[in-house]
Structure formats: C-alpha cells, structure tokens
Amino acid sequence: MRRSAYFLPTLKETPAEAQIVSHRLMLRAGMIRQASAGIYSWLPLGFRVLKNIERIVREEQDAAGCQEILMPTIQSADLWKQSGRYEDYGKEMLRIEDRHGREMLYGPTNEELITDIFKSAVKSYRDLPKLLYHIQWKFRDEVRPRFGIMRGREFLMKDSYSFDLDYEGAREAYNKMFVAYLRTFARMDLKAIPMEADTGPIGGNLSHEFIILADTGESEVHCNRDFVDFDVLGSDVEYRDVEGLAKIVDHFTSLYARTDEKHDAAEFERRVPEDRRHVGRGIEVGHIFYFGDKYSEPLGAFVTKPDDSQVAVHMGSYGIGVSRLAGAIIEASHDDAGIVWPEAVAPFKVGLINLKAGDADCTRVCEEIYGRLRGAGIEVLYDDSEERGGAKFAEMDLIGLPWQLVVGPRGVKQGVVELKQRRGGDRQELSSESALARLTA
RNA sequence: CGGGGCGUAGCUCAGUCUGGUAGAGUGCCUGCUUUGGGAGCAGGAAGCCGGAGGUUCGAAUCCUCUCGCCCCGACCA
Numbered sequence A: 001m002r003r004s005a006y007f008l009p010t011l012k013e014t015p016a017e018a019q020i021v022s023h024r025l026m027l028r029a030g031m032i033r034q035a036s037a038g039i040y041s042w043l044p045l046g047f048r049v050l051k052n053i054e055r056i057v058r059e060e061q062d063a064a065g066c067q068e069i070l071m072p073t074i075q076s077a078d079l080w081k082q083s084g085r086y087e088d089y090g091k092e093m094l095r096i097e098d099r100h101g102r103e104m105l106y107g108p109t110n111e112e113l114i115t116d117i118f119k120s121a122v123k124s125y126r127d128l129p130k131l132l133y134h135i136q137w138k139f140r141d142e143v144r145p146r147f148g149i150m151r152g153r154e155f156l157m158k159d160s161y162s163f164d165l166d167y168e169g170a171r172e173a174y175n176k177m178f179v180a181y182l183r184t185f186a187r188m189d190l191k192a193i194p195m196e197a198d199t200g201p202i203g204g205n206l207s208h209e210f211i212i213l214a215d216t217g218e219s220e221v222h223c224n225r226d227f228v229d230f231d232v233l234g235s236d237v238e239y240r241d242v243e244g245l246a247k248i249v250d251h252f253t254s255l256y257a258r259t260d261e262k263h264d265a266a267e268f269e270r271r272v273p274e275d276r277r278h279v280g281r282g283i284e285v286g287h288i289f290y291f292g293d294k295y296s297e298p299l300g301a302f303v304t305k306p307d308d309s310q311v312a313v314h315m316g317s318y319g320i321g322v323s324r325l326a327g328a329i330i331e332a333s334h335d336d337a338g339i340v341w342p343e344a345v346a347p348f349k350v351g352l353i354n355l356k357a358g359d360a361d362c363t364r365v366c367e368e369i370y371g372r373l374r375g376a377g378i379e380v381l382y383d384d385s386e387e388r389g390g391a392k393f394a395e396m397d398l399i400g401l402p403w404q405l406v407v408g409p410r411g412v413k414q415g416v417v418e419l420k421q422r423r424g425g426d427r428q429e430l431s432s433e434s435a436l437a438r439l440t441a
Numbered sequence B: 001c002g003g004g005g006c007g008u009a010g011c012u013c014a015g016u017c018u019g020g021u022a023g024a025g026u027g028c029c030u031g032c033u034u035u036g037g038g039a040g041c042a043g044g045a046a047g048c049c050g051g052a053g054g055u056u057c058g059a060a061u062c063c064u065c066u067c068g069c070c071c072c073g074a075c076c077a
Helices: A021-028 A044-063 A077-083 A111-121 A167-187 A225-229 A242-252 A265-271 A322-332 A360-375 A389-399 A409-414 A432-440
Strands: A032-036 A039-042 A074-076 A094-097 A103-106 A130-139 A154-164 A192-196 A206-213 A219-224 A257-259 A277-292 A302-304 A310-312 A314-321 A350-354 A380-383 A403-407 A417-421 A427-430
Touching: A021 A032, A021 A322, A039 A044, A044 A130, A044 A154, A044 A167, A044 A322, A074 A077, A077 A103, A077 A111, A111 A130, A111 A154, A111 A314, A130 A167, A154 A167, A154 A322, A167 A192, A167 A206, A167 A242, A167 A277, A167 A314, A192 A219, A192 A277, A206 A219, A206 A322, A219 A225, A277 A322, A314 A322, A350 A360, A350 A389, A360 A380, A360 A403, A360 A409, A360 A432, A380 A389, A403 A409, A403 A432, A409 A417, A417 A432, A427 A432
Parallel strands: A192 A257, A350 A380, A350 A403
Antiparallel strands: A032 A039, A074 A103, A094 A103, A130 A154, A154 A314, A192 A206, A206 A277, A219 A257, A219 A277, A277 A314, A302 A310, A403 A417, A417 A427
C-alpha cells in the first residue's frame, strides 16, 4: 500500500477525551474514530489489526475442533423471556421494538439463541459432543463506557458454546477451550493468566478469566508472579488427548490466581510466598464458563440417552473480546514514540520509507524493493509521500510496524539501505538484497 | 445511577468572571528555500462559539431549557 493513497488520518496531538495509552494511540494512529459514546468506527489501519486478531482467534478455535457459525445481532425477546434473562439483564440490554410492535433486542450474548438452534437439531446423545462459535458484534448498554474500545458498548466478541451429555464431557470441552485460549493469547505475544473467576449473570460454578497484567486494567487481581515465567504452549497441542489437556489445565491452575470477587486473603498468604505475591490490575481478554443446564433446562434442550431417558445437555460458554484485544495488545506493547505491534497482528509487516521522494535514485530503489516485497507476499506500507524524513520516522514509529526499511540518498550512494526493528530500535545498514532476504525469510 | 467537568477552526486550547460582533499554536492550501528523527520564510482558506428560547440597543460571554462528550465512584465482560 502506498502511503500517498492510504486513508491514514494520524494526529500529532492527542484528542482531549482519550485518557489511557491504548485509546490515545489508537486515535493518533488513525485506527479508530468515535461515532458516539462507546461506539467506534474502524479505519483501514485499525481494521487490519482487528482482522488479524480475528484470524488468530478463528484459527485456534478451528484447531480445537470448534465449528464456526454466524448468528444475528438482533434477537427476538421471546427466548430471553423463557430463560428469565429478559428481566435479569436489566438496562444493559438494548431493547428494540420493530414496526409490528414485536419486542426485539440487540444481542449482548447468545446463550439463548444457540441453545434454541441446538435443540431444534439435536435429539440424541449420539450427536454429542458439539462445539460451536461465532464472531459477531455485541451490544451492552454500559452505564459508563470508557477507555476507547476497551470498554465500548458495541464490541466484537468471539463466543463459543459447548454441548455435552454430562459433566465429564463438558469438562473436556472446557479444557479444550482453556488450552485454545492459552494458545490464542500466546500468539499475540500476550501473557494472559487464567484466574478463578465469578460467573456473574451467565451463571454456573466453574469459570476462569484470562487476564493480562496492566496498570490500566479494570479488574483487581491477586496472583503468583511465577505465572509470568510459565512457558507458552507450542502449536503441537493434541486436542484429542483428553488426559494431556487436563494436565495442561492443571499446570496452569496450580498456582494462586484469582480475580477480586474470588480472592481470599488468608489463602493467598498461605499459598503464595511473600516475594511471589502480585497484587495489581489486569485486563480481561477472555472468560470461560461451565454452567450445566442453566439454559438447556428452561429452553428445553434435551437429548435421549442410551437408556431412553431424557437429559438436559451440559453447556459451557467461552468468550474472547476481539475488539478489546486490539487495545489490550497496545497497553502491553508500546513506548513513548507509539505502538509496537507484535508481528502476528501488525497491520503491515514492513514500513518502507523513501526519505527523499523527489530523488530519482531513492525512488528507483524503493519501487524495486516495494515490488519485490509485494511479490513475496509481504504486507508493506510504502511511504512515498513528499513529507520530510523526520515526519516519516515519527509516523512510522507511531503506527508501530515491526520493521522499517529506510531508503535515503546517503545510503543509496553507498549501495545500502537501513533496516530498523521497531521493538528495541536496533538498526543496521545492509544491501537491498540482504534486507529483502531478511524480510522474506 | 450518584458526584464533578467540558462543548469556540480538522486537532490542542485562549477568550466567558467584567456583554461591544472571533483569536493562538498545530494541521490544511500556494510559492520559495530546505531535506537522515514531527523544517524556515511569505501569503492564503477555514468557525450561524453544540442546539433552542429568553434578557439586552447589542450575547461565545448573562438566564432557562435541552443535546452531546469526558472523568471519579457504584455496576458490569
């Protein structure tokens, strides 16, 4: 993509409404625009990041055996009356009336709808287990939206739902998602710690929140520092190995880690040595629940067992805040100059800077590199604009692409270009060929 | 939902107390000079001062109502 043609409205100054660093940087880097309180438009740069996050989430869900579907944003109130949540959810639910006076709502979550879909199609234990997910916009009419997309009213969420015959089966599904979440966040270079959590209005009695430690987080957490040093999971996880999964889950739940609601000061002090105690704030990026028959029972999702008896299926639900992750990643990875994207979610891998757009030699070298990078399938933002060098450097640092390839008249004369790594700032001069080899390796 | 604050140029803000008809920086446009970390000079465009009503000879400024946004807390993913 050529910078001169790209819709990238960066800002030199920080808009007044932005308080936390991710919100500031997202606005300054031209990723998002606020439409109204807690509701945002995603501009090209931000949308690329969102799509990358979504892709990683999707790949890991698929790998865990979860099947993607797509449910609507607008739902009928009927199912919610059956489950009892039409009243319980309160004002956070955006209620809508259609032209016929029917009560509708903008879905804040999808347990009711998925249960209805499931029960209409599945009648026998033979059809279990099932794991389904979708990635869809949700709306929760927060009293006080804040922190940009970190706590918006409209947000993109991946929600999965598991259906099993009994607790053991549901526990396997829970473990699969637990492990898939560890994988998902690790691929985004995030240290997400699974913490014992409250179930809230979803209900149920087994739940973990996946939390990234960050001072700007909204949740207060207590955990053992050793979690930070845990090795991340490789891509060789075998999801059919039930015992193997259980072992991984046991390992990642062996140390004390709890959200505020579940915190027990005495137990914390007993189980965690003083120098290992961490009390701080965190950002919730995922939340998984087992809730048994809380929805299957009232909504009538029963299957026939081998002995011809009927049983309400055991269910769990598993959420990842896809849009929130964009902000959480920035909270975890930035410096004074701007965003530092992990390569897996970066909007482009390389920023190619032509330091002197009017110079024939610089432009020739840049065009050559640009063509070859694109030919190799590398995503590159080519700053071919007439701006001065300083402005280009500052903007490239701000938007945080992992690699900067700088082509200037001084280097071109000597047959070299400069390759700079955004994280850490290491830079080296080398030939175009070597630089291309490095970037396409 | 309690408490506080803010709406003036694309952005950051001054001007409001004490009423007299709109300002700065930055960004944008033009030209010249520059060109390796957000350049310099000169010229220029750009705002029914969030909206409605009222007071007044006269309102960005005072009064009333209203809409929007932000922050703290409670709540929540």
